[in-house]
Each structure stands twice: as C-alpha cells, then as structure tokens.
Amino acid sequence: MSSVTTSLAPAAKVESATALPRRAISLTERLLQVNLWLVFIFFYAPIAVLIIFSFNSGRVVSQWEGFSLAWYAKLFSNRDIGLALYNSMVVAGVSTVISTIMGTLVALGMERFDFRGKLSMDSMLYLPIIIPDIAMAVMLLLFFVQAGQLLARIGFGFSLGLGTIILAHVAFNISYVAVVVRARLADFDKSLEEAARDLYANEWNTFRYVTLPLIMPGILGGALLAFTISLDDFVVTFFTSGPGSTTLPLRIYSMVKTGITPEINALSTLMLLASMVLVLGSLALQRK
Amino acid sequence: MTAVPVSKIELKPTRRRVETLQILGLIGPTALYLLLFFVFPLLIVFVYSFLKRGVYGQLVWEFNVLNYVRVFDTLYLSILWRSFVLALLNTLVCLVLAYPFAYYIARVENARTRNLLLVLIMVPFWTNFLIRTYAWRVILANDGPINLILLNTGLISQPLQLIFTNFAVVVGLVYGYLPFMVLPLYAAIERIDFSLMEAASDLYANGWQAFRKVLFPLSMPGVIAGSILVFIPSLGAFVTPDLLGGAKTVMIGNLIQGQFLTSRDWPFGSAFSVLLMLMVLGATLIYFRKGGRTL
Amino acid sequence: MSNSQKQSNKKAVSVELKNVVKQFPDPSGGVVTAVDDVTLQIYDGEFFSLLGPSGCGKTTTLRMIAGLELPSSGSVLIHGQEMAQEPAYRRPVNTVFQRYALFPHMTVYDNVAFGLRMKQVAKDEVRQRVDDVLKLVRLDAMGQRKPGQLSGGQQQRVALARALVNNPEVLLLDEPLGALDLKLRQAMQDELKRIQQTVGITFIYVTHDQEEALTMSDRIAVMNDGRVLQVDTPYELYEDPESRFVANFIGETNFLTGKTDRVAGSLVYVRLDNGAMTTIETGNGAIGETVKAGAAVTVAIRPEKIYLGRGDAPAEADNAYAGKVENIVYIGTDTYYDMDLPGQTKVTVRQQNQDYTGSANTLAVGDMGYVAWRAHNASLLME
Numbered sequence: 001m002s003s004v005t006t007s008l009a010p011a012a013k014v015e016s017a018t019a020l021p022r023r024a025i026s027l028t029e030r031l032l033q034v035n036l037w038l039v040f041i042f043f044y045a046p047i048a049v050l051i052i053f054s055f056n057s058g059r060v061v062s063q064w065e066g067f068s069l070a071w072y073a074k075l076f077s078n079r080d081i082g083l084a085l086y087n088s089m090v091v092a093g094v095s096t097v098i099s100t101i102m103g104t105l106v107a108l109g110m111e112r113f114d115f116r117g118k119l120s121m122d123s124m125l126y127l128p129i130i131i132p133d134i135a136m137a138v139m140l141l142l143f144f145v146q147a148g149q150l151l152a153r154i155g156f157g158f159s160l161g162l163g164t165i166i167l168a169h170v171a172f173n174i175s176y177v178a179v180v181v182r183a184r185l186a187d188f189d190k191s192l193e194e195a196a197r198d199l200y201a202n203e204w205n206t207f208r209y210v211t212l213p214l215i216m217p218g219i220l221g222g223a224l225l226a227f228t229i230s231l232d233d234f235v236v237t238f239f240t241s242g243p244g245s246t247t248l249p250l251r252i253y254s255m256v257k258t259g260i261t262p263e264i265n266a267l268s269t270l271m272l273l274a275s276m277v278l279v280l281g282s283l284a285l286q287r288k
Numbered sequence: 289m290t291a292v293p294v295s296k297i298e299l300k301p302t303r304r305r306v307e308t309l310q311i312l313g314l315i316g317p318t319a320l321y322l323l324l325f326f327v328f329p330l331l332i333v334f335v336y337s338f339l340k341r342g343v344y345g346q347l348v349w350e351f352n353v354l355n356y357v358r359v360f361d362t363l364y365l366s367i368l369w370r371s372f373v374l375a376l377l378n379t380l381v382c383l384v385l386a387y388p389f390a391y392y393i394a395r396v397e398n399a400r401t402r403n404l405l406l407v408l409i410m411v412p413f414w415t416n417f418l419i420r421t422y423a424w425r426v427i428l429a430n431d432g433p434i435n436l437i438l439l440n441t442g443l444i445s446q447p448l449q450l451i452f453t454n455f456a457v458v459v460g461l462v463y464g465y466l467p468f469m470v471l472p473l474y475a476a477i478e479r480i481d482f483s484l485m486e487a488a489s490d491l492y493a494n495g496w497q498a499f500r501k502v503l504f505p506l507s508m509p510g511v512i513a514g515s516i517l518v519f520i521p522s523l524g525a526f527v528t529p530d531l532l533g534g535a536k537t538v539m540i541g542n543l544i545q546g547q548f549l550t551s552r553d554w555p556f557g558s559a560f561s562v563l564l565m566l567m568v569l570g571a572t573l574i575y576f577r578k579g580g581r582t583l
Numbered sequence: 584m585s586n587s588q589k590q591s592n593k594k595a596v597s598v599e600l601k602n603v604v605k606q607f608p609d610p611s612g613g614v615v616t617a618v619d620d621v622t623l624q625i626y627d628g629e630f631f632s633l634l635g636p637s638g639c640g641k642t643t644t645l646r647m648i649a650g651l652e653l654p655s656s657g658s659v660l661i662h663g664q665e666m667a668q669e670p671a672y673r674r675p676v677n678t679v680f681q682r683y684a685l686f687p688h689m690t691v692y693d694n695v696a697f698g699l700r701m702k703q704v705a706k707d708e709v710r711q712r713v714d715d716v717l718k719l720v721r722l723d724a725m726g727q728r729k730p731g732q733l734s735g736g737q738q739q740r741v742a743l744a745r746a747l748v749n750n751p752e753v754l755l756l757d758e759p760l761g762a763l764d765l766k767l768r769q770a771m772q773d774e775l776k777r778i779q780q781t782v783g784i785t786f787i788y789v790t791h792d793q794e795e796a797l798t799m800s801d802r803i804a805v806m807n808d809g810r811v812l813q814v815d816t817p818y819e820l821y822e823d824p825e826s827r828f829v830a831n832f833i834g835e836t837n838f839l840t841g842k843t844d845r846v847a848g849s850l851v852y853v854r855l856d857n858g859a860m861t862t863i864e865t866g867n868g869a870i871g872e873t874v875k876a877g878a879a880v881t882v883a884i885r886p887e888k889i890y891l892g893r894g895d896a897p898a899e900a901d902n903a904y905a906g907k908v909e910n911i912v913y914i915g916t917d918t919y920y921d922m923d924l925p926g927q928t929k930v931t932v933r934q935q936n937q938d939y940t941g942s943a944n945t946l947a948v949g950d951m952g953y954v955a956w957r958a959h960n961a962s963l964l965m966e
Contacts, residue, residue: 028495032392039389042463043412046423049433053426060431102318109314113307121315124322130572132524134541135333135561138548142336142558143329171325174318194651195684197671199698199745209697213688232416235526235541239548252418256531260426268419275414283407 047272054265071266081267084251090162091237091247092230095169100223102170103177104215110178111185128172129179137239140168144240160242168240169230176229177222184218224282228275336558345552355559364543368563371539374454374529375522378461382469382518383511385462390473390510391503395482406474413467421531424460425451428532452534460528465521469514476510477503516575520568540564594626596663597785598648598753603657603667605643605809617643618654619809625753625787630779632788632796635806636832641789642681642757644806648787649755650674662752672701677746678755682762683738685730691717691741692726698749716748719778736767743778753785760795772799793833797821805829823866823962830883830962837889837930838964839882846874851963853882857926861902864958874963881964886933888960891920893946896953903955906930908946920946922954930954 054072058065075081110121128136144164151157158164192214196206234249241250248271255264337355340348358364389409396402412420427433428450435447450456480503488498504511522528526541533539538546540560547557605618618640625631633641646652647659650671659667666674677698686694692713699709717723720740730738739759746754759775760768776799779786790796796803797817804814805828813825824830827838841855851863851874861882874880896903906922909929913919913936920932932954946952 032388035385035388036392039385039466040408042385043409043466046420046427046463047412047415049427050419050423063431063436102321105314106318109311113311113314115311115315121319124319124327128322128326130520130568131565132521132541132568134524134526134544135565135568138544138557138561139329139333140325141548142332142554143325146332167325171322174321178318189682189684191680191682191684192686194671195678195680195686195745196697198649198651198676198678199749200672200701201697202670202672205701210686214686228414234418249416249418252416252422256418256422256425260422260429264419264422265426268416268422271419272415275416276411279411279414 050265050268051272053262054269056262056265059262071262072270074263075266075270078263080246081248081251084246084248087162087245088231088248091165091169092227095166095173095230096223096227098166099170099173099177099226100219103174103222103226104181104219106174107178107181107185111182125175125178128175133172133233133235136168136172137236140164140171140236141239160240161245164240164242165237165245165247168236169233172236173226173230176225177219180222180225181215181218184215184221188214221282224278228278333558333561336555337562339555339558341553341555347554355556356563358556359559359563364560367538367540367543370454370537371523371541374457374461374537374539375519375525377458378465378522379469379515379519381458381462382466383515386466386469386473386514387507387511390470390477394474394478394480406471409467409470417464418527418531420463421460421528424456424463425531428456428459451532452537454533454537456532457529457537457539460532461522461525464525464528465518468517468521472513472517473507473510476507476513480506512575516571520571523567523571524564594628596624597627597629597661598625598787599623599658599660599663600644600648601658601660603644603647603654603659605640605647605652606655616809618647620657621806621809621811623804623811623814625785627785628783630776630786630788630799630801632790632800632803633806634790634793634796634803634832637791639806640809641791641806645678645755645757645787645789648753649676649678651678675752676755677749677751678757679739679742679746679759681757681759683730683742683759685738685741685745687730690727690729691722691733694730694741695745695748697745702749712748713744716744719747719781720744720774735763736771739763739771740774743775747778747782747784751784753787756786756788758790759788760790768795775799797833805832807832824883825962825964827881827883827964827966830964834885835931835933836883836885839884839928839930841880841882843874843876843878843880845876850958851880853880853963855882855926855928857924857928859904859924859926859928861961862958863961863963865963866959874965878965881966883962883964884930884956884960886919886931887917887935888956889930889932890955891922891932891934891946892953892955893950894952896955900953900955901957902961903953904930905951905953908948908950908952911946911948922952924954 053064055067055069056064057068057070106121106125110118110125141160144160144167148158148160188211192210193206196210197203201209232249234253237247237250238253241247246254252264252267255261336347338351338353340350340352340354342348359368393402393405396405429435430447430449430451432451434450435444438444439447484502484506485498488502489495493501524541525539526545529537529539529542530545533542540563544557544560544564547553547560600621600623603618603621604616606614606616609615621640621644633644635641643652647654647667648661650666650669650673654667657667658665661675686697689697695713695716696709699712704712713726714723717726720743722737722740722744725733725737725741730741733741739762742759756775760771763771772795775786788796788799797820800817802814802816803820805812805820807828813820813829815823820829820833824833824836830836830838839855839861841853841861844852844854844860846852849865851865853861853863855861863882892903896905904924906924908920909923910921911918912921915936917933917935920934922930922932924930
C-alpha cells in the first residue's frame with residue numbers, strides 16, 4: 001500500500017503543473033522566475049564587482065582602467081597579511097581540534113544518557129549559539145581582563161593574544177560541533193549497535209567499529225563548520241585579541257576602515273576562491 | 289505476576305557506577321569549560337552592569353542601577369528603537385524575497401537542479417562576512433557602480449548618498465542573513481503536499497485564496513523559524529552598521545562596542561549587553577513556545 | 584499441549600525461561616510490564632515461534648534471550664547456563680534483526696566476518712567460514728558489495744549469514760521477513776526452513792503472522808499482553824485452542840456460550856444459551872475431573888468444520904441445528920454463509936467452492952437450511 005502511494009506522489013506533482021489553466025501559471029510563474037533571478041543577481045553582483053575590480057590597474061574601485069595583476073603582486077608582498085593569515089590558521093586549526101573532540105564527546109553524552117541537570121547542560125550548550133556575538137565578545141573581554149589581573153597577583157599574568165582568542169573560539173565552537181554531531185546521532189539506527197553487541201563486540205569495539213565510522217561524516221561536518229566559523233569570526237576575535245595576534249578578518253577590517261583599495265578586492269577574490277574550493281571539496285567528500 | 293518495585297528496574301550498582309563515570313567523562317570536560325569560559329563571564333557582565341565607572345574609566349565597586357536608568361535617556365532609547373526597527377525591516381524584506389524564492393525551488397521537479405539552486409544561495413554565504421559587507425561598501429559608494437550607472441544614464445546629476453545610511457544597513461543585513469530565511473522556508477514548503485493546493489482550487493479557491501488559506505498557514509513553522517533566525521542576529525549586528533552605516537545609524541552592537549573600546553564605560557556597556565541578551569532570549573523563547581525545534 | 588510436550592521432553596533443553604518478567608518505566612512515572620512471568624522450554628534443533636499481536640511482549644522476550652534487554656526478574660538459561668544478566672556479546676546466540684541492521688559502511692563480506700573477527704578467529708578460518716556461509720545463503724558472488732546495493736531479499740540473507748557464520752547454539756529471528764513483499768516472503772520461508780534443516784540449529788522465530796508461524800514452526804508459543812497463553816504444535820494450536828484469544832488469533836472461530844450439562848468420559852454435554860444441546864469430544868478421557876457440571880463455558884467451532892445442509896436436519900446428525908441464511912460472502916476459493924440460528928445465535932460457515940459431484944450448495948439469502956458438526960471438531964474453552 002505504502003509503495004503505491006509513494007510511487008504515485010511524483011506523478012501527481014507533474015500533473016499539478018500541467019493541470020492548472022495555462023494563463024494563470026504563466027503569470028505567477030513568471031513573477032516567481034523574476035524574483036529568482038533578482039535574488040541571484042543580488043547574491044552574486046557584489047561578488048562579481050569585487051572580482052572584476054581586483055584586476056583593475058587603476059586605484060579607483062569603480063572606474064575600469066585596464067587589466068593588471070598589480071594588486072595581487074602587492075598583496076603577496078604584504079607581510080602583515082601573511083602573518084594575519086598564519087594567525088587565523090593557528091586559531092582556526094587549534095580551536096577546531098579542541099572543540100571537535102569536546103563537542104563530539106558531549107554530543108555522545110547528551111544523546112545516549114539521561115542524568116540530572118541535563119536540561120541545564122542543554123541550555124548551556126545552546127546559549128553560545130543564540131547569544132549575539134557582540135555580547136559574547138564583551139563578556140569574554142571582561143573575563144579575560146579580570147582573570148589576567150587576578151592571576152598577575154600570584155605571578156601567572158597573561159595578556160590578550162592568540163591564546164585568549166583560541167579559548168574564546170572553543171567556547172562557541174563546541175556548541176556548533178555538538179549540534180551537528182547530535183543531529184547525526186539522533187538519526188542513528190540503534191539496532192546497528194545492538195547487532196554489533198550480538199556479534200560479540202563489547203562496548204568499546206561497538207563504538208570503535210560501528211558507531212564512530214557511522215557518525216564520522218557528522219564529526220567531520222561539525223569540524224568543518226567550526227573551522228569556517230572560526231576563520232570567519234571578527235567580533236569575538238576583535239575583543240579578545242591583543243597586539244601581535246591580528247587575524248585575517250581583523251586585518252581586513254582595519255584595511256577597510258582606512259580606505260577602500262583594490263588590494264582588498266584581490267584579497268577577497270583569493271578568499272572567495274579558497275572557500276569555494278573548501279566547500280566544493282567537502283561536498284564531494286560527503287557524496288562518498 | 290511478581291510485583292517488581294520500580295527501583296529494581298534500574299541497573300545493578302556496578303553498572304550504574306560505570307554509567308556515571310561514562311557520563312562524567314563525556315559531559316564533564318565541556319561542562320567545566322563552558323562554566324569557566326561562558327557562564328562565569330556571563331555572570332561577570334551581569335555584575336558589572338550594576339557597578340559604576342570612575343572618573344578615569346576605572347571600575348568603582350558600588351552597587352547601583354543607574355546604568356539601567358540611563359538606558360531611558362532619549363539618545364539610547366532611540367538607538368534601541370532603531371535597532372529594533374532595522375532588525376524588523378530586515379526580517380520583513382528577507383521574508384518577502386525568500387518566500388517566493390523558496391517556493392519556486394521547492395517545486396522544482398529535478399532533485400539535482402533543486403540541490404544546485406540551494407547550493408547556489410549558500411555559496412556567497414560561505415565567504416567571509418566582512419568581505420561580503422565590504423562589497424556593498426564598494427557598490428553603494430558615491431563613486432561606486434550604482435551611482436556611476438545612474439549618472440551615466442542621466443537619471444541623476446549628483447551622486448545619491450547611498451552609503452552610510454539606514455538603507456545601506458538594511459541592504460547589508462539582508463545580504464548577510466537572507467539564507468537563514470530561505471533554508472527553513474524551503475524545508476517547510478518542500479514538506480507540504482501540493483495536492484492540497486489542488487484540493488483548494490477544486491473547492492473554488494482562486495490562486496491567491498489557496499495561497500492565503502492553505503499554503504501560507506502550512507508553511508508557518510518555516511516562516512517563524514526563518515524570522516527568528518534572521519531577527520536575532522540582526523538585532524545584535526555590529527559589523528554591518530559599522531561598515532555601511534554612519535553616525536546616524538548606530539545600533540546596539542555599535543553602542544556596546546563604543547562603551548567598551550572608546551568611552552571605556554564598561555558598566556554601562558555591560559548593562560546594554562545584558563539588555564541585548566534579554567531581548568534575544570525573549571525572541572528565542574517565543575520561538576520555542578510556538579513549537580519551533582531546530583535552531 | 585500435553586502430547587507434543589511429552590514427545591519433546593526427551594530432547595535436550597536448549598533455552599529455558601523461568602518466571603521471566605520485564606518492566607519498563609513509563610513516561611508518566613509508572614511501570615509498564617512488557618513480559619509478565621513467562622516460563623518456556625525450547626528444545627535443541629527445534630523451530631520455535633513466538634506468535635502474537637504487536638506489543639504482546641514477543642520481541643522483548645526474544646531480546647532478553649539475546650541479551651539486548653536484561654530481565655527485571657527471573658532466569659534465562661541457555662544449555663543450562665544462567666545468562667539473565669550477561670551482556671549480549673557474551674552469549675552463544677545470534678540475532679537476525681527485524682530490519683536486518685546490516686552495517687552500511689562495511690561490505691557484505693565484512694558484515695559477515697564481523698562476529699568472527701570480534702571473537703579473534705584466525706584469518707584463514709574467517710575466510711573459510713564466511714565463504715561457506717555465503718554459499719549456503721547463495722550470495723557467494725556478492726561479498727564485495729555494500730548492503731545498500733542489495734535487494735531486500737539479499738539483505739535478508741546477508742543478515743542470516745552474518746548470524747549463522749558464528750555457529751550459534753540458538754539463532755534468534757525477529758520478524759525477519761516483515762519487510763519483504765508477499766512473493767519473496769513465501770520463497771524466503773522455504774529457504775529459512777531449508778537452512779534450518781541443513782544446519783540443525785535451534786531457531787527462535789518472532790512473528791505476528793499466524794500463517795507464517797503455522798507453516799514453519801515445530802512448536803509455537805502464543806503470547807498476549809506479556810503472557811504466554813499456549814505452547815503447542817501448529818496442529819494442536821489450530822485444532823485444540825485453549826482460550827478464546829488463541830482460537831481467534833489463529834484462524835477464525837465461532838464462539839457459542841453455555842453451561843456444561845454433564846460429563847461422560849471424554850464427552851462433555853453443553854446446554855447453549857439458546858437452549859440447544861451440543862456435544863464436545865475433548866480427546867481427554869479424564870476431563871470429568873476438571874470440568875464440573877453447570878460451569879460457564881464457551882464452545883469454539885471453526886467455520887470450515889461446519890457442514891451446511893439443505894432442508895431439515897437429519898435426526899441422526901451429531902450437532903445439527905436448523906437456521907436461516909442471513910448473508911453470503913463469496914471470496915473466490917470459498918464462500919461464507921452467516922447462519923441465523925434460533926435464540927439469536929449466529930454461526931458463520933465456510934464452504935469450499937469445490938463442485939466435483941455437482942451437488943454444490945445453492946442456498947440463497949433467506950433460505951432455510953441446517954448446520955452440523957462433529958463432536959471432536961468443537962473445542963471446549965473454560966471461559
């Protein structure tokens with residue numbers, strides 16, 4: 001019976017498109033199509049402008065004066081940007097590793113066990129995602145300043161820098177990883193674990209050979225999300241950074257603030273390219 | 289049957305001890321981490337919001353509610369109001385643009401085309417937020433492409449002031465958050481059985497009535513989810529008004545940033561942070577009350 | 584019940600459940616008793632079925648034998664060894680899961696080899712045994728496929744192979760054919776039976792499909808509401824149900840209520856509520872000791888055991904009653920006649936549409952006729 005209904009459903013859908021009066025469709029349909037194209041233009045026009053003018057030889061961003069790779073050359077000789085990129089990679093890499101491990105563990109705990117205080121733990125996990133990043137940023141700033149002063153008194157003073165940025169990024173990335181991994185665990189067919197136990201696998205082997213490989217896409221997805229968010233983060237980083245710990249977004253911000261130059265366009269184009277490669281790569285991985 | 293007390297249903301003591309250890313091992317690290325680096329900072333902000341700023345910007349440990357009273361100053365009230373209006377406007381514009389868009393995609397027959405369209409709206413979203421915002425600074429600039437085209441076609445003789453206005457801020461916010469609206473709407477509409485629309489038209493509803501009475505109510509979960517997902521982050525937006533707005537488009541985020549990094553009035557900035565968090569939590573609670581599940 | 588049990592008592596006991604109870608906490612804070620004081624003995628090499636409607640506790644019972652649930656009280660013995668509190672991975676039993684539960688990230692070969700590898704069987708032996716069992720289930724060419732690339736029937740056979748390769752003392756099957764369509768189901772029933780006879784392992788089979796249970800099993804335990812109502816061979820269960828539930832769950836039955844009039848050896852005379860007398864031959868000579876005259880009883884008689892005659896009932900007939908045809912339902916192989924007997928008693932008769940002698944019944948709605956059945960075809964239910 002159910003197979004009959006499912007096989008009928010797509011057919012019914014096709015019919016609905018043709019069964020309605022032709023004229024009525026074409027008007028609504030045309031409006032829908034216009035909206036579709038407008039939205040896509042809205043999405044892609046700014047990106048196109050950035051890319052085009054990154055190859056402009058002139059300084060003015062919107063007056064085409066001829067093709068040139070000068071801004072890319074300038075970009076590659078800019079040591080500040082190289083350093084910022086390095087800092088960004090360190091922050092994103094370290095915070096991703098830490099938050100992926102902790103987020104996966106906590107997701108397993110939350111999905112598999114019932115315990116007192118689970119509801120509080122749940123809220124504590126969701127809040128960092130919900131709270132605006134500006135609020136997250138200032139509270140971490142206050143915390144680090146206070147903690148720094150306190151620890152300085154007993155000789156363990158520290159100042160804002162890469163360390164505090166990483167600590168801050170882990171604080172919100174755990175939640176993102178946990179959400180993604182939990183979604184994967186919630187879909188998990190428990191009878192697969194039962195089958196493993198039935199086939200002489202103890203708890204550890206069940207986890208090692210069945211659970212872990214099956215939730216791996218979720219873990220990798222969570223890690224990728226954490227990495228992207230960390231790399232992208234400006235506000236929290238802005239407030240928890242110190243001298244010498246400028247990340248790429250911070251660098252871009254100060255460049256934008258001091259004035260628009262095609263150099264930023266060149267940088268943007270490269271970053272666009274990098275994130276496309278990253279995203280398409282992860283999509284290809286997921287398809288496997 | 290032999291009556292078994294409920295407590296006996298539970299595990300043997302050794303197994304329970306093992307389970308407790310497992311829970312501690314899995315949850316413990318994150319619980320400690322978030323207590324230290326999230327809950328504790330949250331409490332500090334809360335405490336700070338009841339303290340005073342000294343003459344030189346230092347902290348005075350003197351409990352008072354003056355920071356919250358100061359919020360009712362017309363200057364700050366107008367900033368709160370503007371943040372609320374801009375966030376709401378952003379939500380509405382996103383809804384109007386995203387609904388037909390999501391509807392169109394949901395009705396595409398070919399699954400590959402459908403997925404491609406969805407990926408296409410996500411692609412710009414994966415690029416750096418600052419760069420996306422910066423792009424609009426270029427486009428809306430006085431010597432930017434839009435003004436250039438308008439000047440060249442003779443529609444205007446003077447460049448329009450587009451950048452550093454509320455308009456620019458809303459455009460930037462829409463650009464930043466539109467995917468948050470499209471995805472839940474798509475998920476909600478895609479789930480709807482389109483034969484219901486046929487049933488409606490069979491029962492004498494015209495296209496508009498069928499939409500109004502059938503499609504829209506059924507897609508309500510997506511509308512609510514999308515609206516909350518757009519409204520919450522735009523309320524606390526900082527980068528967009530900072531880069532695209534001017535002195536007259538200050539939002540809560542900029543105000544807080546100013547108090548912390550420029551005026552160095554941390555207690556007052558904390559009070560505003562607490563207010564912002566309360567507004568956001570209120571919106572979230574409404575969302576969950578309305579039956580929303582996913583974040 | 585007694586006959587079959589006496590016969591099989593000579594065999595060694597494979598699985599024994601003693602007063603097994605399983606309770607779950609329910610969301611409102613109370614307890615749900617899923618399995619209620621179940622005692623069973625299952626013999627070596629037997630094809631044993633747990634049959635009952637969904638929620639009757641049959642799957643929970645199976646899972647307690649597997650070790651996937653631990654009983655709240657009672658004992659589970661496998662070849663005399665107490666196993667009630669042992670985890671699944673320490674029990675010499677294997678399970679074929681309802682939706683197969685094949686590991687989607689492993690090949691068919693790796694799925695089947697999983698249990699042997701966990702037991703750290705030597706590589707060569709693993710290869711040998713996996714190859715053998717894949718041949719047994721006719722999947723020797725599919726070893727390198729992933730489960731997702733197989734049809735439902737093939738997946739089912741992989742699940743079977745994955746359990747059998749471990750040479751379990753008992754094989755547990757949880758509605759293994761439930762996800763297959765009718766044709767495939769029937770083919771797989773034969774296949775399962777063939778495999779069981781080849782390997783000679785005890786099969787414990789959970790199903791809600793009475794026909795499946797009757798076709799395949801040596802013995803069946805019928806369960807309802809967490810309790811075992813009757814354990815018997817398919818023949819005994821069908822011919823001699825001991826309760827209304829069993830009589831109704833397996834096949835269809837007419838129930839006639841009344842009071843016992845007298846007992847004579849294996850014959851019980853019952854005065855039905857409509858005043859008519861009926862005789863039941865119980866096949867048990869000592870029935871007089873357990874049935875008291877005047878006890879409220881139910882007489883169960885299968886529709887196909889009833890003869891439908893035209894005209895008046897012959898005087899010498901066993902249990903013959905005149906009645907009027909109230910409704911006729913034609914279902915192809917057979918025809919149902921709803922007969923209206925005096926005293927607001929209704930009986931359904933099922934007649935085969937076989938017409939070799941040309942004397943087929945041509946009764947129409949409203950016609951008078953008579954129904955009759957042999958005393959040994961009726962069952963006496965003490966409820």
